[in-house]
Amino acid sequence: MTNTNLLKLNLGPQHPSTHGVLRLILELDGEKIVSCKPDVGYLHRGMEKMAERLSYVQYYPTVDRIDYLAGFFYSELFCEIIEKALNVELSERVKAIRVLLLELNRIASHLLWIGAYLMDLGAVSPFFYTFRERELILKYFEKITGQRMMNNYFIFGGVRRDIFDIEDVEEFLEILKTKIKDYERIIDSNPIFLQRTKGKGVLEQNVALNGAITGVNLRASGVNLDFRTKHKLYEGYEFTPIVSEGKDCYTRYRARVLELNESSKLIKQAIEKLKQNSALNQTLIQPIGLKLPAGEFYSEIEAPRGLASCYVKSDGENKPYRLKWRTGSYYAVNLLRKLLKGTYLNDAIAIAGSLDIILPEVDK
Amino acid sequence: MLKGIKGLIVSMLTVFKHLFKNSVTLEYPEKKIILSNNFRGMPIVEGCIKCGTCIKVCPSGAIKIESDNFNINMEKCIFCGNCAYYCPKNCIKMSDNYELASSDKNDLSLNFDISKKGEE
Amino acid sequence: MNYLYFLYIEFLTKHNVPQIIGDITFYCIPITIIFIVLLLVVLALVLAERKLLGWFTQRKGPNRVGFWGILQTLADALKLLCKENITPSSADRFLFNLAPILMFTPALVVLGLIPYSSEFMFVNFQTNVLIYIIFAGFPILSILIGGWASNNKYSLFGGMRNVSQVLAYELPIAFSLLGVITLASSMNLGKITLAQSTQYGVLGWFWMPCIIGFIVMFISILAELNRCPFDLPEAESELICGYNTEYSGMRFALFYLGEYSLLFANALFLSVLFLGGYLSPFGKYISTVFFGGQIGEILLYFEQVFWLILKSFFIIFVVIWIRAVFPRMASFDLLKFSWAFLLPISILNLLLMVLLKYFMGGVYA
């Protein structure tokens, strides 16, 4: 029945809870959402077109702006492409440094999501608690790489400068362990939070697989798929992906809190490796006139928001012929069309928030 | 129902506990943030040999070298530190000055005179 | 009270002013005092909320304006005064301006009902609890009008949600009020406070025997004021700012201060009903113990007002504390919580009070 008196509401680009500039065109019958059409492109910087104009070394600093909360992951992807193309082997210490900083970045990104998600549901204080922990990580990043977020630290073949002050990281892991207990006491035992998230936004397994959803959202629906187990950097780290059957917003929240512990275990192992081999004998690639051999190169990694991958086709020039990014939230926004149908307005914000959508990734 | 009430009280008490912890805010204008010496702020140039690698390396084309004037357009600079890292004589250094707000535009194009070439 | 009245009349007749003017103007003095006290308390409340929320989250809260952030709300009010009063072109102009005024008046009326001390009470009707219920319903009208008149989809949602929420929580308030009235066997607030001064002291107040009524009324007042777990009408993260999205300048200030004055008025009302109004928690008043005689008499009034304000600030502290902890309830669970849970419990509580009155009637004369 085409009910003509549907209210067309713009959950517009300027809205406090869309984590960036996502616009959802909703058709509402009362407060029930009849249809939802995401409209993206407000943060489109043309990363792929820009790549065809810039040489590899010029394009590299703009890479960690694709997802500014997980900048290290995209720098790692781009460096991996160059290292694969010129088959340069990374030294043990460089690999351990990269795993340590990647996992720290994942913890920072998940912490921000927990705070922002609670702010979406209306609770004021958890946002500030999680930012207090995230601040410690960003201070450490600034000390090592020079910038808090746009760190530009990995370079082709190694890292810009050796890592130091690892005790700060160990001290941070201790603080994080106690703080996670705090979060569980504030958030998990809160009956209103449980009421708002349990049973809402159920993502069936085949709907997720069909919509190419990867990462925490897929593992919360019961599929054991974590690209870290296959990634070259993570060889030799024992690591168990967190798979849970709940499929609803609460399980996605719990999965991300458990991922914090999982990442801190990985960081401890990385610190062991750093202590073992302290010689940073990295063979850097001379980037100024760098020309990749003709051919296609592909690298992928498990970013906090799902599988991220980079594909470069080069024809021997110093500029890539075609460069394509695949990001996690791109398909999560596409999933919103199905997931938000039939829900109510304040549940819709809770469901969209639970998928951890960040708009720079979607618009590239 | 009772588990709900217990949960209520537990979460309220943990938030109450935070009432007595000292605050983490930093009163910015009075107290400044302690920066590490790797911090990448405004670039400073002296003793350039006009080799031009920094122009090749800058992602946003912010650097122009005329005969005796080294111009950095701060509107375009994204503080990535490429120029400082790849300069062979490392005469570009990233200072720790991040307060670059200014009322008129031509403050944003930094000019360093590099005319004294034959000194060393 | 009449002592002050004779003092005032004697002072006027000395300046040969006829008695009639004295009678009329006598009541204007306390009204102006109450209005000024309300404005000051509201300014203090806004600052207290921002400071407490800051301390709960390990932040400092406003501390730039004035010595310790004291003048922050004054600065905000002045800023809002100087801001441009934008009226959306397609808004219904008359209703758009009427809504904020409606928001502010109920608080003044409710303040008039409350017995600040044994002598000093404005409206001494025998049924001023009823007047409270009538005027507590006024903000629904103003929020609905404000939401509808600003012709903005989000504020329309805010207005609609507020109506369904406050109606759902009006009945539990009425029933828990009935519980108190059966115990005190009178609708006059003065008599209710007197009924609470029994020999059990603090435990004798009405919050102890009808604890269920107290909790139900506290939750329903939270819902009526759109405070934290129930702040759907102005849910920042969904409806941007709910009903007052289109308001700016002085009108927004009226809405904002109206909301806090209602909070203060309802906190006073709750402390009169359940926490023994101006009765001192130690049984006897300090001023009569230390300074007997004439000065004690005057000091007694101020001490009674002090206890009343202290209890209402305790209630306001708990309200702000709840705001720091809880997320927002979903709209259906909110309505289900009230109709299916709070209402039956408050009726059950009424039954308990009747039985308590029957068996232990003697305690509350």
Place this chain on the structure above:
Amino acid sequence: MNIIEFKNLFGESELFGEKIIMKSDIAKSLQFLKENYGYNILKEIIAIDNRDDIELSYRLYSPDDDEDVIITTFVKGEAESVSKIFDSAVADEKEIFDLFGIKFTCNDELERLYMPEGWKGHPLRKNYEENDERLKWND
């Protein structure tokens, strides 16, 4: 899943590097792979403009036995839509239509994803000339 088995199922397809080149009926082969061999995640659709035609490569992945398969076709301006088989393809096809100008048949939600409606031209095409000399600083 090896190529010989695939070859006798779908006639004219040959292996190029690790990619399987198909001439036509992409939707049927993706459907076949999804049902029989468990490739139920379409990671991404990559479009490359080789000046005379556009190469579309579909990257499939099967989570159970963790294998990648890439199926590519060469397309002029029209292409067969797979959005009925994989829901994620709706977003990919919208992006490719927006940036490359390939119309996908029977994909009802086909419209520009990033660019505003009235945008002329398709940005990622090699012949997408913009005469904006501000962009010429790096050549």
